[in-house]
Amino acid sequence: MILAIESSCDDSSIAVMDIKTKKLLFHKKVSQELEHSKYGGVVPELASRLHAEALPKILEETKDFFPKLKAVAVTNAPGLSVTLQEGVIMAKALSISLKLPLIGVNHLIGHIYSLFIEKEEIKPMMVLLVSGGHTKILNFNGIKNVCEIATTLDDSFGESFDKVAKMLGLGYPGGPVIEKLALKGECIVGLPLPLKNSSDIKFSYSGIKNAVRLAIEEKRYKKEDIAASFQKKAIQHLIFMAKRAVKKYKPKHFAIVGGASANLALRKEFEKLSDEFHFKLYYPEMKYTSDNAAMIARAGVEMYNQKMFTDYKNLKIMPRVEFNKC
Numbered sequence: 001m002i003l004a005i006e007s008s009c010d011d012s013s014i015a016v017m018d019i020k021t022k023k024l025l026f027h028k029k030v031s032q033e034l035e036h037s038k039y040g041g042v043v044p045e046l047a048s049r050l051h052a053e054a055l056p057k058i059l060e061e062t063k064d065f066f067p068k069l070k071a072v073a074v075t076n077a078p079g080l081s082v083t084l085q086e087g088v089i090m091a092k093a094l095s096i097s098l099k100l101p102l103i104g105v106n107h108l109i110g111h112i113y114s115l116f117i118e119k120e121e122i123k124p125m126m127v128l129l130v131s132g133g134h135t136k137i138l139n140f141n142g143i144k145n146v147c148e149i150a151t152t153l154d155d156s157f158g159e160s161f162d163k164v165a166k167m168l169g170l171g172y173p174g175g176p177v178i179e180k181l182a183l184k185g186e187c188i189v190g191l192p193l194p195l196k197n198s199s200d201i202k203f204s205y206s207g208i209k210n211a212v213r214l215a216i217e218e219k220r221y222k223k224e225d226i227a228a229s230f231q232k233k234a235i236q237h238l239i240f241m242a243k244r245a246v247k248k249y250k251p252k253h254f255a256i257v258g259g260a261s262a263n264l265a266l267r268k269e270f271e272k273l274s275d276e277f278h279f280k281l282y283y284p285e286m287k288y289t290s291d292n293a294a295m296i297a298r299a300g301v302e303m304y305n306q307k308m309f310t311d312y313k314n315l316k317i318m319p320r321v322e323f324n325k326c
């Protein structure tokens with residue numbers, strides 16, 4: 001069995017997975033959303049303190065598995081350094097005391113493996129990652145073979161939902177509240193489609209966000225109309241760039257992962273794209289779209305099988321990581 005720890009942002013989570021069958025034997029997550037909500041975003045120092053409280057309590061529940069563990073996997077990149085540290089320190093302590101090899105998992109690759117919890121890998125696959133920290137189109141062809149087709153020049157998709165929600169006084173995280181409010185609104189606020197005149201495949205969300213700020217300042221529109229117009233444009237931009245990537249790389253399998261892959265309006269638009277371009281579309285199960293240790297355990301199993309271990313003295317926290325370009 002493998003034990004995995006996730007603490008890259010505001011979720012403290014631990015999972016235990018059977019290496020051979022990939023069956024999830026234990027999974028628990030304590031979310032800090034409520035604590036951060038009043039600040040309109042994650043406060044790193046507070047997040048770190050809450051991880052230090054939650055992680056040992058969850059770990060206590062996994063003690064019976066300790067004699068059967070073969071490795072400890074932990075998210076060591078990318079994320080907030082003060083929160084990554086909480087998980088990494090715990091993983092190092094476990095590795096030393098239980099004499100187990102240590103596996104450092106890239107959180108973004110973890111999101112890809114959220115598709116394969118209790119399942120086999122599907123590859124090659126084009127993956128759209130839409131989370132709070134990242135908006136990327138990746139090409140996945142196994143744990144050692146992930147390259148980047150596109151990324152964002154500024155804000156990420158999820159982050160733009162968080163910022164718009166903050167401007168509208170709706171709390172954190174913004175994605176689910178904006179999605180709910182948008183159902184009651186009309187798309188009557190004129191917003192720009194980013195980078196429509198560039199021929200590259202890349203994302204930018206700062207322009208839409210600023211246009212929303214100006215629309216709020218005009219005090220002419222209802223919150224629900226702003227939410228509906230913003231969400232529509234944000235998704236339209238994803239589709240616009242994903243279409244370019246699909247035309248260029250012609251994938252047979254296409255997945256959407258990350259916290260924002262829970263958005264049903266987004267899923268609906270990608271279903272239309274899948275019909276048009278004849279690729280098979282995949283999402284993680286709803287409970288694995290946001291940050292969790294089950295996906296870290298699943299990626300950890302793959303790394304264990306390929307002996308991708310790191311000595312506890314050498315396992316470093318990397319708040320930022322770059323992928324090779326495809």
Ligand code: KG4
Pocket residue numbers: 009130131132133134157158159161162173174175176179258259260261262263264289290291
């Ligand atoms: O993957 P995740 O849990 O954490 C990171 O790795 O960042 O993603 C969290 C992000 C937040 O920005 C949140 O607002 C966004 O995902 N999100 C959504 C929805 N649910 C969560 N964005 C749009 N629509 C949603 N339904």
Ligand code: ZN
Pocket residue numbers: 107111131132258259290291
């Ligand atoms: Zn994430």
